[in-house]
Amino acid sequence: MPETTPLRVAIVGAGIAGLGAAIALQKHDGIDVQLYERAHQLQEIGASIALGPNGMRTLERLGVHEALEDDVAFRNKSGRPMVYRHWKTNEVVSVDHHRGKVEYRHQTARYYRPHLQQALLAHIDPSRIHTGKAFAAVEELHHQGDDTLLVSFADGSTVTADVLLGADGINSAVRRSFVPSSAPKWTGWVAFRSVFDAKLVEHIPGVLEEANHWWGHDRTFFASRLGRDLFTVVGGWHGDPDAHAGSPYQASTWNSDGDVAVLREYYKDWHPVVRQMIDASPYTRLYPNTFASSLESWVHGGGRVTYAGDAAHAHGGAFAAGGSLALDDAYAFALAIFHVYPPGSAHKPGEAGIRTALGLYEQTRKAHTDRVLSTVREGNKKKVESLGRTETDEQLRRRMSDRADPAWIHEHDVEAAFAQAVEREGKTPTAEQARL
Numbered sequence: 522m523p524e525t526t527p528l529r530v531a532i533v534g535a536g537i538a539g540l541g542a543a544i545a546l547q548k549h550d551g552i553d554v555q556l557y558e559r560a561h562q563l564q565e566i567g568a569s570i571a572l573g574p575n576g577m578r579t580l581e582r583l584g585v586h587e588a589l590e591d592d593v594a595f596r597n598k599s600g601r602p603m604v605y606r607h608w609k610t611n612e613v614v615s616v617d618h619h620r621g622k623v624e625y626r627h628q629t630a631r632y633y634r635p636h637l638q639q640a641l642l643a644h645i646d647p648s649r650i651h652t653g654k655a656f657a658a659v660e661e662l663h664h665q666g667d668d669t670l671l672v673s674f675a676d677g678s679t680v681t682a683d684v685l686l687g688a689d690g691i692n693s694a695v696r697r698s699f700v701p702s703s704a705p706k707w708t709g710w711v712a713f714r715s716v717f718d719a720k721l722v723e724h725i726p727g728v729l730e731e732a733n734h735w736w737g738h739d740r741t742f743f744a745s746r747l748g749r750d751l752f753t754v755v756g757g758w759h760g761d762p763d764a765h766a767g768s769p770y771q772a773s774t775w776n777s778d779g780d781v782a783v784l785r786e787y788y789k790d791w792h793p794v795v796r797q798m799i800d801a802s803p804y805t806r807l808y809p810n811t812f813a814s815s816l817e818s819w820v821h822g823g824g825r826v827t828y829a830g831d832a833a834h835a836h837g838g839a840f841a842a843g844g845s846l847a848l849d850d851a852y853a854f855a856l857a858i859f860h861v862y863p864p865g866s867a868h869k870p871g872e873a874g875i876r877t878a879l880g881l882y883e884q885t886r887k888a889h890t891d892r893v894l895s896t897v898r899e900g901n902k903k904k905v906e907s908l909g910r911t912e913t914d915e916q917l918r919r920r921m922s923d924r925a926d927p928a929w930i931h932e933h934d935v936e937a938a939f940a941q942a943v944e945r946e947g948k949t950p951t952a953e954q955a956r957l
């Protein structure tokens with residue numbers, strides 16, 4: 522045990538990014554990591570979530586092996602990450618492939634979100650998680666050469682910390698406290714989602730074997746089996762977010778009640794396989810999609826505050842990449858802290874060391890996630906521009922076949938990116954620093 526006082530890392534938000542970072546950091550005896558979560562209880566809410574090979578590898582590095590098991594993680598029988606089908610004929614028009622060498626256990630998997638959350642939670646000492654703590658503000662304290670952060674919560678309580686990680690999701694209050702203009706905006710898409718017992722769709726041919734994405738001219742439909750014999754369907758409505766008339770979902774809120782009859786109406790001309798799945802859905806809930814452009818810097822608060830997950834890149838879940846990006850952020854953050862404060866080291870980093878760590882973290886993650894954000898922004902723009910335009914069947918098929926290959930997102934190697942960031946700094950990481 523180091524003799525100095527521990528490095529205090531406060532994490533705001535106990536979602537996938539916050540939990541992942543805490544799991545990694547708690548392995549270091551010289552780090553006191555604490556999580557502050559707004560919710561009063563870590564409830565089992567949410568629908569489905571996908572992890573690509575990058576997220577699966579990071580889960581394994583974090584030691585969350587049970588989340589890789591078939592019991593909770595559903596993988597396509599064909600091994601393909603995604604299958605794209607025609608809305609009217611149900612034929613396969615295109616497929617995604619894993620590009621690099623991807624072991625079975627790292628193949629793209631789909632979860633009921635609470636199962637993933639439970640697997641992460643099982644790896645954290647519950648005494649580190651403080652619920653009912655909504656972030657309110659952070660200020661730098663300078664006292665006789667000993668600089669710290671004072672973090673305040675909505676209930677009036679405060680804590681001091683050496684480093685603050687804002688992992689408080691897409692509407693991050695930590696991020697907005699430094700960049701007020703970074704509030705995400707509605708993209709014009711509202712997802713209708715539900716999760717239910719897979720038995721309700723077992724009579725529909727083929728739907729339990731593969732995650733499928735049906736593309737139509739003005740909307741898409743996604744369906745997949747999940748772990749523990751659950752099933753999810755995701756339909757949607759697209760509109761112009763800036764149109765003041767005719768936007769029925771302008772005021773809809775995240776995870777609010779939807780109407781299955783409306784969903785049936787939207788898909789009434791689609792292939793019977795899609796219609797049967799909607800008929801089998803016992804309910805639907807609404808999730809308006811939002812987006813914010815990339816931050817200029819990921820480091821604020823005198824070099825002691827940074828972000829992870831949706832708080833760092835409010836991409837709105839496009840490419841089903843949010844969970845994996847959050848896990849990779851969490852892991853890269855821990856690698857960067859360990860770089861300046863290797864396990865077993867007796868001396869915790871001072872201001873300069875913390876600045877170096879957060880700088881390395883930003884260099885490891887920001888360029889990659891900025892590219893994700895600009896790709897998503899272009900896609901959102903094209904979707905709005907295409908509203909009301911007629912598209913021939915041939916054009917639709919070409920759009921499906923010509924879509925960009927997302928393997929660069931799903932197979933991104935965060936350890937290699939970290940090693941490159943360290944190299945750019947002119948220091949090669951030791952084997953211990955390069956891998957937790």
Ligand SMILES: Cc1cc2nc3c(=O)[nH]c(=O)nc-3n(C[C@H](O)[C@H](O)[C@H](O)COP(=O)(O)OP(=O)(O)OC[C@H]3O[C@@H](n4cnc5c(N)ncnc54)[C@H](O)[C@@H]3O)c2cc1C
Pocket residue numbers: 533534535536537538539557558559560566567568569570571634654655656657688689690691693694695829830831832838841843844847
């Ligand atoms: C309830 C819920 C359901 C979701 N369901 C899906 C889904 O079905 N499919 C999907 O693809 N993605 C879903 N997401 C988003 C997905 O989990 C994220 O894109 C991704 O996992 C990134 O995780 P994150 O940790 O950055 O953010 P999140 O998972 O959003 O976690 C952020 C955490 O911070 C907490 N928080 C927020 N504000 C404050 C504050 N001021 N102070 C303290 N704590 C705060 C939140 O309560 C939450 O626990 C969901 C998110 C949530 C919160």
